[in-house]
Amino acid sequence: MHVPVLLNQVLETLDPKPGETFVDGTTDGGGHMEAIIEQMGFKGIYIAVDLDSQMLESTRQRILEKLKAVGADRMNIVWANANYRDLLEVMRKADVKKTDKLLLDLGFSSEQLVAGRGFAYRPENAAEPLDMRYSKDSGVSAAEALHSLKEDELADIFWKYGEERFSRRVAKQIVMSRERERIMTVGALTECVKRAVPRFFKKGERDTIARVFQSLRIYVNGELESLESILQDLPDIVKSGGRAGIISFHSLEDRMVKNAFKKLVDDGKAKLIAKKPIAPNEEEIVHNPRSRSSKLRAIEII
Ligand SMILES: C[S@@+](CC[C@H](N)C(=O)[O-])C[C@H]1O[C@@H](n2cnc3c(N)ncnc32)[C@H](O)[C@@H]1O
Incomplete structure (x- = not known):
């Protein structure tokens, strides 16, 4: 509750x-x-x-x-x-x-966090679809946004709404990954972010993941x-x-x-x-x- x-x-x-x-x-x-x-x-x-x-x-x-x-x-x-x-x-x-x-x-x-809409990363949420909309009737889902936005648009979202220092690296990794397979789940996005975070910053990885999810949610819902x-x-x-x-x-x-x-x-x-x-x-x-x-x-x- x-x-x-x-x-x-x-x-x-x-x-x-x-x-x-x-x-x-x-x-x-x-x-x-x-x-x-x-x-x-x-x-x-x-x-x-x-x-x-x-x-x-x-x-x-x-x-x-x-x-x-x-x-x-x-x-x-x-x-x-x-x-x-x-x-x-x-x-x-x-x-x-x-x-x-x-x-x-x-x-x-x-x-809403436990409603299965992929609002945030938690290990038990890995298989959830990346929807992130408060209302399914409006706008596009997070998975759709990750598929259709250009690399610099994605980077801008992570920078503007998440103040994420690795915004460009994350955007680049998303574009590389989606060429192989569409990013449809919480787990798939999390793996992408993990690959983008440089080795020297591994201890801050969880914060980067949280900021990427947060900024996507802010974008998807306007x-x-x-x-x-x-x-x-x-x-x-x-x-x-x-x-x-x-x-x-x-x-x-x-x-x-x-x-x-x-x-x-x-x-x-x-x-x-x-x-x-x-x-x-x-x-x-x-x-x-x-x-x-x-x-x-x-x-x-x-
Ligand atoms: C933090 S919760 C509110 C909790 C509530 N005050 C309570 O005590 O139970 C935020 C709610 O705002 C809704 N919401 C987010 N953006 C909205 C918008 N632009 N218009 C209407 N509802 C919105 C979400 O669907 C969510 O249910």
Whole structure:
């Protein structure tokens, strides 16, 4: 089960209240959602968005059962299998002009990691197909991208999204390998990366593998483009006095959030809720190692 990161900090910072409208752009297994609707006293509107239709459906069933059990089955929840970059459209369809609160918890979840879509390297995942899409209905799979992109395009992806020092060597190795056989599985890509890492750097091999998988995932899902788009739309999504919180796990994403929030503050459109990003404490990191690199930034729209 996916353990929601920075949960208490999200509840404190966004301070959801009964009767409000809350938009959750990355609902997934509903870890944050469950605690938020409870804090809302099961009163108000909750718009639960996720690109992954399977995750959203299993969360819908679980939450509806919970609402029934606590006698709150009339809470207004809108389930939307959509990209959060299209939130304005989702809200328009739900007849919601602006929201009181917005949460984005970026990236993928522990449940998706074991869902067999090749999101990351683990020895037991070697035979998984390299898909990496949150939604199978959009874009091309990672295997397709590895097959069709040019060597310099691949190198740019590993450099830009993974800041990987051996980006060129990895791209070259992929092109050499795919001439013999298409790279279709987690194991095949991992072998390619291992061959590309020079002997003197073998101890850093695992990090290179992780960065290559991460950058491919970011590319395949257009993650930075979606984030850029919603950051532009924030003042149209969140009402005056409302709050937006974004949890990121990657320095590139955090930089984008930091800069967009700074611009809103400089333009007199928002104020920061905390000057510094909110990070997990030691206890959370021990209990949930996935939280290690998480950062929450939050603003209030003026
Ligand atoms: C880290 S998980 C969220 C976990 C959730 N907060 C919880 O506590 O259970 C991120 C989720 O965002 C979804 N996602 C990623 N990019 C998305 C996008 N552009 N639009 C909508 N959902 C997206 C993924 O499918 C995944 O389910």
